[in-house]
Amino acid sequence: MQTKLGRRIPFARADITDAEIEEVVDTLKSGWLTTGAKTVRFAEEFRGFIGCRHAVPVSSCTAALHLGLLALGIGPGDEVITTPYTFVSTVTTIMHVGARPVLVDIDDATLNLDPARVADAVTPRTKAIIPVHFAGLPCDMTALGRLAAERGVRIVEDAAHAFPAVSAGRKVGTIGDITAFSFYATKALTTGEGGMLTTEQEDLAEAVRVLTLHGMSRDAWKRYTEAGKWWYDVVVPGYKYNMSDLQSAIGLHQLRRGEALWKRRAALAHAYTERLRELPFLRLPADAPPGDQHAWHLYVVRLRPGRLRIDRAAFIAALEERGVSTSVHFIPVHTHSFYRAAFGDLRGTFPAAERGYECAVSLPLFTRMTDGDVDYVAEQIRDIGRRFS
Numbered sequence: 484m485q486t487k488l489g490r491r492i493p494f495a496r497a498d499i500t501d502a503e504i505e506e507v508v509d510t511l512k513s514g515w516l517t518t519g520a521k522t523v524r525f526a527e528e529f530r531g532f533i534g535c536r537h538a539v540p541v542s543s544c545t546a547a548l549h550l551g552l553l554a555l556g557i558g559p560g561d562e563v564i565t566t567p568y569t570f571v572s573t574v575t576t577i578m579h580v581g582a583r584p585v586l587v588d589i590d591d592a593t594l595n596l597d598p599a600r601v602a603d604a605v606t607p608r609t610k611a612i613i614p615v616h617f618a619g620l621p622c623d624m625t626a627l628g629r630l631a632a633e634r635g636v637r638i639v640e641d642a643a644h645a646f647p648a649v650s651a652g653r654k655v656g657t658i659g660d661i662t663a664f665s666f667y668a669t670k671a672l673t674t675g676e677g678g679m680l681t682t683e684q685e686d687l688a689e690a691v692r693v694l695t696l697h698g699m700s701r702d703a704w705k706r707y708t709e710a711g712k713w714w715y716d717v718v719v720p721g722y723k724y725n726m727s728d729l730q731s732a733i734g735l736h737q738l739r740r741g742e743a744l745w746k747r748r749a750a751l752a753h754a755y756t757e758r759l760r761e762l763p764f765l766r767l768p769a770d771a772p773p774g775d776q777h778a779w780h781l782y783v784v785r786l787r788p789g790r791l792r793i794d795r796a797a798f799i800a801a802l803e804e805r806g807v808s809t810s811v812h813f814i815p816v817h818t819h820s821f822y823r824a825a826f827g828d829l830r831g832t833f834p835a836a837e838r839g840y841e842c843a844v845s846l847p848l849f850t851r852m853t854d855g856d857v858d859y860v861a862e863q864i865r866d867i868g869r870r871f872s
């Protein structure tokens with residue numbers, strides 16, 4: 484669809500080159516479509532990229548979170564602390580293992596879990612904390628790590644936005660007990676659908692590997708290709724959470740461009756900041772502090788209350804009219820009808836998350852965007868500001 488101004492900028496668009504396409508075609512022609520040699524290679528190369536001990540390919544970040552909690556033995560009677568300012572699956576997976584999600588408000592500046600509030604929420608039942616590196620800005624892993632060590636709780640990182648991010652000099656994926664990455668279609672590295680679980684601990688990696696494919700003691704790939712290896716044993720009631728070679732074919736080439744993709748995202752984010760810096764009605768996202776690296780999965784601006792005559796919904800509609808698609812991250816988990824029914828209406832309990840949500844607009848950010856696209860988005864925002872100030 485063309486707009487009055489003739490330009491249309493989507494919110495996100497996957498950056499797929501001929502290399503990914505040829506690898507998928509090669510996979511199709513090979514006749515081996517599911518988990519196989521390419522998935523093994525993708526996991527190995529991901530492990531090398533992150534510098535972690537173990538990388539287990541899975542069907543989604545949600546699957547990685549679920550299996551991570553299971554591998555840590557978390558279940559009924561346990562509490563898991565996380566943020567309401569996230570995608571629902573961070574919280575749903577806690578419920579899938581039968582544990583109780585305990586939400587803690589975010590820090591208004593970073594939109595990430597506030598370690599001081601997390602400390603106040605730890606009880607003898609607390610078994611884990613799930614920090615979410617919102618938009619790709621790492622949580623304060625030094626403070627959370629210290630707290631976890633002191634209180635004997637585990638850390639499962641939701642790193643859906645955090646490829647590749649660094650906290651206090653350490654790559655995300657090497658810090659917590661478990662880290663869950665997403666390769667969903669809009670994420671910084673995509674396989675269409677997919678995810679990766681990383682850990683430094685051999686026993687956790689092994690437990691997760693078994694749970695990934697029906698609880699079988701040997702995966703299907705080895706089962707069918709090694710001579711006489713038709714035998715398998717089911718040791719636990721596992722899941723169907725494996726990644727296919729079709730997905731890994733895409734991932735292999737995304738990963739090879741991992742650093743370049745990140746550099747482009749960071750350059751686009753900095754270009755937005757340059758062009759939007761002086762607008763009095765906008766609050767811009769913070770860059771990572773020294774020693775940290777922002778993955779720049781999202782560029783989330785916040786409308787300053789009372790500075791424009793239009794509300795957030797009208798601001799989004801005005802951008803859409805000018806051909807600029809945006810999104811909102813996130814509708815706080817506790818405000819969804821299911822969570823209100825299950826845990827009572829907690830609206831008002833997490834003011835920073837609710838304020839963040841009410842003001843947030845995620846601008847288009849994808850590696851195929853041109854500098855001219857950023858100029859165009861910034862100019863439309865400036866013009867909406869002039870019109871409605």
Ligand SMILES: *Cc1c(COP(=O)(O)O)cnc(C)c1O
Pocket residue numbers: 542543544545546569570572573615641643644664665666667677678
């Ligand atoms: C995308 C996302 C997920 C879920 O990722 P899937 O790979 O789609 O399961 C989880 N948490 C956050 C914060 C996300 O943005």
